[in-house]
Amino acid sequence: MVRQERAEVTRSAILDGAARAFDAEGYHGTSLGDILKEAGVTKGALYFHFGSKEELAQALIDEQFSVLEAVVGAGKPGVQSVIDIAHSMARRLVADVRVRAGIRLVIDQSSSTGIVGEPYTRWIELFRDCLVQAQRRGDVKADLDPGRVARLIVGSWTGLQLSSQVLSGRADLSEETTLMWEMLLPSIVPPRRLERFRPEGSVLELV
Template sequence: MARARQERAEITRHAILDGAAIAFDAKGFHGTSLTDVVGHAGVTKGALYFHFPSKEALARTLMDEQFQVSENVPAIEEPGLQTVIDLTHQMAFGLRTNVRIRAGIRLVIEFGSFTDPDPTPYNTWIDTCHGCLTPAQERGDVLPSLDVRDLATMLAGSFTGIQVTSHVRTGREDLHTRVIDLWNFLLPGIVPAHRIPDFDPAGSPECRTELGLPAPDSPRVTVG
């Protein structure tokens, strides 16, 4: 009986998060009321308050869910530059297919750009990229003259801008193409010329298979 109650509670919690994600994705944090959330979730306000004490607690939970995209990085034996490339495509895929990730990213931008800015989510992504780029530089895949912390910071900002622009212009339909563009333009400036063919701006074959992405139509970046 205790297990059944626990399972029902977990189902309710997921329903609340799904409902909150739909509401936040549509209206943002300030435009969403708890009445909107329970309406989308199909639960009572009492059930909502049992799991989440406030609208901000709901928002923080959804903001944290974006990091599920990178949860397997610590298990990768040799993370590197291709890991970061793949992460950008995995995040792009999540933004296109997962309302919770879309809501979480919208909330990150709202919380990080306006009143009471919170840099924590950005810093977490910068740390994740830095953790992959440092061994990449040690292996000679990133130019030794570069500060990989600065590079990681630039990548986090660039992806944020690209996904927002893609959302406004095409509803993110072209997001993977724009991410490929980012890497095609970036790789010649950060990778030794003879190493550039080792990296695929469209994501590794394993990444494309996992996400169900087609092989790229455009050629990979070349040098010379």
């Protein structure tokens, strides 16, 4: 048990160190030496947990999807779930270097090696599933395609967080996320149901 706990601490230190390095310099600007220095571990320890720089980068990309656990455990995922996930991601981009690095890695890899679509596809599928359930309950307009709406939401928020990063260092990201939902919700939700949803996030917002 002590050995397992020590291994988990080391793995966490590697992820944190790699996240700081990738967040500062991007994928191609970061060497394994940079990661070792940031993490304070040996090369042997790094390779015990991760077989390559690419594997380590993928682990950080996957960090953004940790919010899925809360959605899967929710009783009735729907419109408010999608709103809350966007707000949770906004907060985590500011406060969590792992998530921040993961987002940068997706952008870096897309710009240098061709489009990396898998993370976007996962978010679109998640939001589509939430919206399909909401539509069955009458919370999404019947004539809308949940898949197309999900793609619009992901594209809108992706652009929003990039512009927020450039213009304010993401200081206004939560506020801008609320504004996005204030604009989108009337187009998605039937008027009689609008008052059910909080564009600023709910009290049950994901942490």
